[in-house]
Amino acid sequence: MPQLDTSTWFITILSMIVTLFFMFQLKLSKYNFPENPEPKLVAASKSTTPWEKKWTKIYFPHSLPLQ
Template identity: 65%
Template sequence: MPQLDTSTWFIMITSMIFTLFILFQLKLSKYNYPHNTESTTKPSPKTSAPWTKKWTKIYSPLSLPQQL
């Protein structure tokens, strides 16, 4: 039974990783980044909802004292 020749695996894997890296860099270089870094989003108007006026606290079952 012939042996599997693994002598070229290192070169193949290295060249594949290098090629993928180059392709990824080329893909990223085509992307146009915005020049203005300031936020252009406007704050949304606050809507009045009935549950926003009332403050409630939700207790986790693990934070409650144990009842024996």
């Protein structure tokens, strides 16, 4: 039974890693990044929900007075 020849594995894996590195570098070089990013001013929008229109209180059993 012939044995598996692993002598070329190192150069194959190394060339694959180098190729993937260059491909990712080329992919990332196509994006335009802003030089000085500034924070956006987001206007806070107040949403009205039905439970905010009236006064409500939740009574927990432990907060009730002892009877």
